[in-house]
Amino acid sequence: MSDFSVVQFVIGIVLVLVVNVDFMWTTVSMSGAGVIAKRGARAAGGLLSRVLKGKLVHAVGPLVLTILFTWWVGGLWLGWTLVFNAEPGAVVASQSREAADFWEVAYFAGFSMSTLGVGDFVATKDGWRLVVVLTALNGLSLITLGITYIVSILQTLVQQHALAREIQSYGRTAEELVLWGWTGSDFSRLSQALGSMPQSLLAMEAKEHAFPIVWEYLPGDRRAAIGCSVALLEDALALVSCTRGGDELLATDLRPLDRALDQYVRNTTGQRVGAPPLKGLEAMEAAGIPLKEAAEREAAVQARAERRDLAVAFALNRHQSPHRLVS
Numbered sequence: 001m002s003d004f005s006v007v008q009f010v011i012g013i014v015l016v017l018v019v020n021v022d023f024m025w026t027t028v029s030m031s032g033a034g035v036i037a038k039r040g041a042r043a044a045g046g047l048l049s050r051v052l053k054g055k056l057v058h059a060v061g062p063l064v065l066t067i068l069f070t071w072w073v074g075g076l077w078l079g080w081t082l083v084f085n086a087e088p089g090a091v092v093a094s095q096s097r098e099a100a101d102f103w104e105v106a107y108f109a110g111f112s113m114s115t116l117g118v119g120d121f122v123a124t125k126d127g128w129r130l131v132v133v134l135t136a137l138n139g140l141s142l143i144t145l146g147i148t149y150i151v152s153i154l155q156t157l158v159q160q161h162a163l164a165r166e167i168q169s170y171g172r173t174a175e176e177l178v179l180w181g182w183t184g185s186d187f188s189r190l191s192q193a194l195g196s197m198p199q200s201l202l203a204m205e206a207k208e209h210a211f212p213i214v215w216e217y218l219p220g221d222r223r224a225a226i227g228c229s230v231a232l233l234e235d236a237l238a239l240v241s242c243t244r245g246g247d248e249l250l251a252t253d254l255r256p257l258d259r260a261l262d263q264y265v266r267n268t269t270g271q272r273v274g275a276p277p278l279k280g281l282e283a284m285e286a287a288g289i290p291l292k293e294a295a296e297r298e299a300a301v302q303a304r305a306e307r308r309d310l311a312v313a314f315a316l317n318r319h320q321s322p323h324r325l326v327s
Contacts, residue, residue: 005086012082016138019075023142026068027149030210037068038212045216061217065153068213069146073113076142080109080135090128091121113139149211156207156214160226163200164219167229170194174235175280182289187240191253197233198260205264227315231275233261234304234311239280241300244290265310272309273316 022034032038044067048060084091084105091100091108100108100121108121112135123129170193171177181190204226208214219225237258240246250258278301285291292300301308 003088008082009086012079012086015075015079015082019072019079020138023072023145026213027145030206032209032212036071040071041068041213041216049218057218061157061213064216065150065213072142072146076138077106077110077113080113080138081106083131084109084123084128087128090124092124094120094122109135112136113142115140153211153214153217156204156211157217159207160204160214161219161224163204164224164226164229166200167197167233171232171236173280174232174239174278175283177232177236178239178280178284178289179287182284182287184288186245187243187249187253190240191249194254194257198256201257201260201264205267208268225315230261230265231308231311231315233257234265234308235278235280237261238278238301238304238308239284241304242278242281242292242297243284244292246292246300262307265307265314269310269314271313272306273313275305275308275312278308 018036022036025031025034026037033041041064044064045060048063049057052060081102085102089099091105092098093100093104104121111118112132115136123132170190171180178187178190181187181193183189237250237254240254241250243249281291281297291297
C-alpha cells in the first residue's frame with residue numbers, strides 16, 4: 001500500500017464523477033445539457049459553422065455530437081485508468097501474473113467499460129474486482145443512455161423540420177400566408193389551418209429545452225429551418241394585427257397561437273435584433289383585405305416590435321443567414 005498513489009486515485013475519481021454528472025445531466029435531465037457539454041457544444045458548433053460552408057454545413061451537428069461523446073467516453077476511460085493505475089499490481093496479466101503497465105491498465109479499463117470481458121488482464125484483489133463491476137456498469141449506462149439520447153435528438157430534429165415545413169406549406173413568406181388565409185370575407189381559413197399550431201410550438205419548445213444540442217444541427221434548406229418559419233409566423237400575425245378586425249381575431253381564434261408563439265420566442269432567446277420592415281401590406285390592400293388607417297397600422301406594428309425583434313434573433317441564433325428571413 002506504500003506505493004499507492006492517492007493523488008492519481010483522487011484525480012481519477014474526480015474525473016469520473018465530473019464526466020458522469022455532465023453526461024447524466026445532459027441525457028437524463030429535462031433541464032438541458034450539462035455545463036461542460038452545453039458550453040463545449042456551443043463553442044464547437046460556432047467554430048464549425050464558420051469553417052464548414054455549403055453542403056458541409058450538415059456535418060456540424062453530427063461532429064458536435066461526436067465531440068461530446070469523445071469527451072464523455074475519453075474522460076471516463078482516462079478516469080478509470082487513473083483509478084486502477086493508482087496501485088501497482090492492482091491489474092495483472094491473467095496468465096503470467098505480471099503487473100500491468102499504464103497502457104495495459106488503460107486497455108483493461110477500456111474493455112471493462114465496454115463490458116467485453118476479454119480476460120487477458122484481471123484485477124487482483126476483491127476491492128479492485130468491485131471497482132471493475134462499477135466500471136462495467138458505468139460503461140453500460142453510457143452505451144444505453146447514449147443511444148437513447150441520440151435517438152431522442154433525431155426524433156426532435158425530424159419533428160422540428162416537420163413543423164417548419166408545415167408552417168411554410170401555407171406560404172413561403174408572411175405575405176403569402178396571410179393572403180392564402182383570406183377567404184374574401186374573413187380569415188377563417190387561416191384560423192382553421194393554424195388551430196393545432198400552439199400544441200406543436202409548445203411541445204417543440206419543451207423538447208428543444210431538454211435537448212439543446214439539436215440547435216447545432218444546421219438545416220441547409222430554408223423550408224426545414226424552424227427559426228425562419230417562426231419569424232415568418234410572427235410577421236404573419238403582425239400583418240393580421242394591421243387589418244380591421246385583426247385585434248379581435250388575435251384575441252379569440254388566434255389567441256392560443258399568439259400566446260404560444262410569444263412563449264416559444266421569449267423562452268428561446270433573450271436578445272433582440274432589429275427586424276426588417278414589415279412587408280405585405282400593399283399586396284393585402286390590393287387583394288381587398290380591409291386594413292386599418294396608416295397611423296393605426298404603424299401603432300399595431302410597433303406594439304409587436306419586440307416580438308419581431310426576438311423572432312429575428314431566434315432565427316439568427318440558430319445559424320440562419322439574415323437574408324433568408326426576408327426572402
